[in-house]
Amino acid sequence: MPISLYVHIPFCAARCPYCDFATAPASTPLRDRYLQTLAREIALRGADLGRPRLETVYFGGGTPSLLQPSEVEALRRALDDAFDVRPTEVTLEANPETLDAKRLGAFRTLLGLTRVSLGAQSLEANGLRALARTHDVADVLRSVELVRAAGGLSLNLDLILGWPGQSRDAWRADLERAVRLGPDHLSCYPLTLLHEPEQSVVNWPGSGWPSLARWRSRAAAGQPEDDVVADMYLDAERILAGAGYAHYEIANWARPGHESRHNLVYWRDGDWVGVGLGAHSHLGGTRSWNDGRLATYIERWSAGAPELDSRPGDAAETAILALRLREGLRVTELAARYGAPAADDVRDRLRGLDGAGLLRWRGERVSLTRRGRLLSNEVFVRLV
Numbered sequence: 001m002p003i004s005l006y007v008h009i010p011f012c013a014a015r016c017p018y019c020d021f022a023t024a025p026a027s028t029p030l031r032d033r034y035l036q037t038l039a040r041e042i043a044l045r046g047a048d049l050g051r052p053r054l055e056t057v058y059f060g061g062g063t064p065s066l067l068q069p070s071e072v073e074a075l076r077r078a079l080d081d082a083f084d085v086r087p088t089e090v091t092l093e094a095n096p097e098t099l100d101a102k103r104l105g106a107f108r109t110l111l112g113l114t115r116v117s118l119g120a121q122s123l124e125a126n127g128l129r130a131l132a133r134t135h136d137v138a139d140v141l142r143s144v145e146l147v148r149a150a151g152g153l154s155l156n157l158d159l160i161l162g163w164p165g166q167s168r169d170a171w172r173a174d175l176e177r178a179v180r181l182g183p184d185h186l187s188c189y190p191l192t193l194l195h196e197p198e199q200s201v202v203n204w205p206g207s208g209w210p211s212l213a214r215w216r217s218r219a220a221a222g223q224p225e226d227d228v229v230a231d232m233y234l235d236a237e238r239i240l241a242g243a244g245y246a247h248y249e250i251a252n253w254a255r256p257g258h259e260s261r262h263n264l265v266y267w268r269d270g271d272w273v274g275v276g277l278g279a280h281s282h283l284g285g286t287r288s289w290n291d292g293r294l295a296t297y298i299e300r301w302s303a304g305a306p307e308l309d310s311r312p313g314d315a316a317e318t319a320i321l322a323l324r325l326r327e328g329l330r331v332t333e334l335a336a337r338y339g340a341p342a343a344d345d346v347r348d349r350l351r352g353l354d355g356a357g358l359l360r361w362r363g364e365r366v367s368l369t370r371r372g373r374l375l376s377n378e379v380f381v382r383l384v
């Protein structure tokens with residue numbers, strides 16, 4: 001059976017203060033050892049799975065667009081040895097200030113790149129400042145031009161809504177500027193500021209948790225109220241529908257044929273292997289994950305295939321992922337996978353919301369209404 005592969009490249013030029021991904025400084029002395037360990041993990045995971053064909057590959061981070069062509073070449077060799085590499089979609093997450101023709105060409109030639117996901121975040125200088133990003137609007141425009149000039153690549157732009165000081169007018173202007181750039185796909189995520197340190201804080205000596213926590217408290221105090229953010233979300237639905245984008249997942253819009261096949265595997269709760277720092281996998285109903293601390297990750301995989309932290313997946317989690325999609329959840333599929341009692345439990349919990357206008361039922365298929373998309377957490381907490 002073909003599977004999907006996620007490859008985590010944790011390196012970033014700087015740490016964005018709102019970010020909770022597993023990251024590490026691009027200049028870390030452990031960079032080479034990380035990449036060697038990653039190749040080792042790829043070899044061991046591929047062998048363990050019987051060298052399956054890869055259906056989709058996603059290079060995420062961190063900032064995978066920071067990799068040098070020689071590092072991309074080493075990755076290609078590791079992937080070729082471990083897997084049957086004939087994917088239908090290969091995505092590269094890129095930061096606007098790091099993308100150049102040389103790196104883009106290396107990913108294209110060596111790894112069969114088909115899609116670039118550009119972390120624009122905002123097309124307004126105020127927005128990029130409020131998010132403490134290190135790129136400017138000109139970097140975004142230059143990167144979009146670069147991807148377009150390469151030809152034949154599908155382009156996603158990531159935008160963040162609800163940054164400190166953002167007005168609804170500013171958000172609408174951001175969206176309209178983004179649409180004018182003509183991306184094939186847009187992801188619009190509200191700024192969420194977690195107030196607990198994640199494992200990978202230790203990878204950034206000198207930019208420790210106390211200063212990040214202070215930044216987050218200040219930023220949270222300046223964020224728009226929840227009802228303004230809800231209006232911003234409705235603005236996105238209206239403006240992007242008007243521009244021909246289908247709203248296929250709570251935070252994702254695409255032109256026909258440009259939906260992210262890789263991310264659809266996550267939302268449909270399919271099988272994928274995640275390799276690298278803090279990467280998660282879902283295989284045969286079990287979820288497992290790597291450690292998010294750079295030195296620990298290297299140490300564990302250097303000694304052979306470690307016992308990964310893991311837990312069984314469950315019906316509620318599968319239901320929540322499916323409800324994120326416009327196509328929604330078919331409850332009978334839960335029964336086939338987890339048994340009738342688990343499916344009945346999910347159905348009963350969702351039926352408990354009848355009358356709230358959050359869900360639409362068509363036989364055994366259920367999906368979020370527009371109100372449900374706005375208040376999705378109210379639906380999801382019912383299932384947990």
Ligand code: SF4
Nearest residue numbers: 012015016019061062
């Ligand atoms: S560039 Fe992306 S992954 Fe890196 S710190 Fe910033 S938000 Fe996080």
